[in-house]
Amino acid sequence: MSPTHFRCDVSDGIATLRLDRPDRKNPLTFDSYAELRDWFRAQPYDDTVKAVVFGSNGGNFCSGGDVHDIIGPLTKMSMKELLAFTRMTGDLVKAMIHCGKPVIAAVDGVCVGAGAIVAMASDLRIATPEARTAFLFTRVGLAGCDMGACAMLPRLIGQGRAAELLYTGRAMSAEEGATWGFFNRVVDRDALEDTAQEMARRIAAGPTFGHMMTKTMLNQEWSMSLDQAIEAEAQAQAICMQTQDFTRAYNAFVAKEKPVFEGD
Template sequence: MSLADYRAEHFRWELDDGVGQITLNRPDRKNPLTFESYAELRDLFRRLGEAPEVRCVVVSGAGGNFCSGGDVHEIIGPLVESDMPALLRFTRMTGDLVKAMRACPQPIVAAVDGVCVGAGAIIALASDLRYGTADAKVAFLFVRVGLAGCDMGACALLPRVIGQGRASELLYSGRAMSGEEAERWGFFNRLCSPEALVGEALGQARRLADGPTFAHAMTKRMLHQEWDMGIDAAIEAEAQAQAICMQTQDFRRAYEAFVRKEKPKFEGN
């Protein structure tokens, strides 16, 4: 089934002109996650690898908040009573969501307003670009519920985005970053007004969707793979990746459009 026909059960999903929009949609509770929504998000991001009709994805929350993390009553309560095998199944499932987000070829743009904490902060962190508001409050608050800051890849991802010292402070303290601080530290790519936030994120997504999506997917793959490469290995990997991109029709289209003094129209092949 094409994702154009997909009907999400635990959040909203829309696809318009190549841009998929995920809206976490429990605004009365600030959009917390449940066991079921974790799994459905993981499965959707996995499907995106075989969905050429989706060229970019925007993730946002309904009602002025992004996501309040795992639902206290529907997730935290049951986990307190779970045995070790069940706990490990859960933590691996949540990590699989992040793996699926990083592995899907489409760029992901997070539009973050209001509360963005716990697993919600991880979903924003695992996105490729993050647009926020001055009113956003971003917190990796695992320590405040007696857990380590190393959740869903936080200790790998966050230092790479904002630096080791700043990440250490946030993960040890569990305190919230304001929107302005998050932009200053590089967590947010841009601050927007709350009323313009989703529109700005969708506009960026449409610009990415209009671009050479095969090449965008290669950029995303190399950004991910080169984390554990030395510089010589990274340069060689990029040489191979770029040579592959030079075989695409989009590369030829760009050259021919330049010759005609026109703007290229990319098709993703």
Template sequence: MSHTPSSPDIDPGLLAGNRRPLAGYQATHFRFEVAGAVATITLNRPERKNPLTFESYAELRDLFRAMKHAHDVHAVVLVGAGDNFCSGGDVHEIIGPLVRLPAPELLMFTRMTGDLVAAMRACPQPIVAALDGVCAGAGAILAMASDLRLGTARSKTAFLFNRVGLAGCDMGACAILPRLIGQGRASELLYTGRSLGGEEGERWGWLNRLVAPEALLDEARALAASLCEGPTFANGITKTMLHQEWAMTVDQAIEAEAQAQALCMLTQDFRRAYEAFAAKQKPVFEGN
């Protein structure tokens, strides 16, 4: 089933400038593959628990920015190779160099890492993080910036920043984490840097659900694929509104949702859902 809008009325120049496939993208600093409409990003340094480097930060940022124009990707799975998700910034390749940099270069780095989170929140595709083993520091931030999180009982999430002499306000953590698990619980994790185990993380609402380690990637891909079977244009609107409404009053949010929903009512997927209901059939959405 195609999810690519294919109206013959679309101007070819507009289409070329705003619809680009990602299936052929060759990643340099992690693994990337597209199967169906699901892209899988695999942090691939298992011998070091998949730490991030300056280069992988930048490539991830640019890839998530490109997702806005990807007509062949409608959900993303983010996973770590081996038995761990991500141990954060590489101690030798990032932390060591940072202590020697002057302020302008340090700000360049922190803005780059923040831009990665902004790109993840701005891309229209839902992101499913598959968390096993260590999920620490910037790795915990990547999980936080995702839309859904599946985990294992042995997963351990830690926002480690204060344990290395830094503030917990890193890459949007003080804005996003309290909205996921509440102000008090977020404060505990950001002040103490302690690990949040899988079972506790599920109770807190950090994890959507727990699965067996050997089934984690399959479950994450199945969840992503199920999202691709839905009205993907409307899913993108939902993600946008979930993000934008943090800064709105209730009245502003109600009006913004009225406008967003009216836009979705113009889609063919809305018509397909009605016609399928009338025919007592399951709708087949096409993302337009």
């Protein structure tokens, strides 16, 4: 795919995505929502991409749904049209979860509304000290339960902290986000891009089939009992043991070499 409503650069197995309206702090539109959903939906079938970096642009990550292009039109839609829209936004999150590739959010500056959801739906999150993350939905008269926020955010930062952010819509600082477990690390703005790309390169050099299984289990086991999770992991690991990458790792260990994984 060659997207038209966001930037996508693929190099050495790493796809770097950026919303591309820096003058507006990179808001989402109906078109960019749909195109991002479709791009992530296509990823399970694209072996050229091994890891994804969702980056910032112009000092900001994403300012959420565009006030003029989305919020205004929503006030004039029928219930059927509104439900189609909210299902589409949720489908973006589901597509990110089921894309089979680790996703790293590189968050700088404004990261609010649906932008905060995109960061939340990523597997790993790196921030700058300038990052400000807010789930703004109650501040525009809506509920905080948008795009899976009430299910996913408490699992990342705890029920009480999630409730505070979702009820008040206040911004979470980068320091808070790191302390609470939302961000994996905080780095200087000048180091954000390199840090995210280095993390992506390290992941891309690993066993991509194994990473797909890891991501699948991380998400599927939310709804499993412990016994079910242990059994599911036994089956997943047995499948991974049939891959050539598992054999390569063993042979490299015996030869005292570093394994070179090929994803099969």
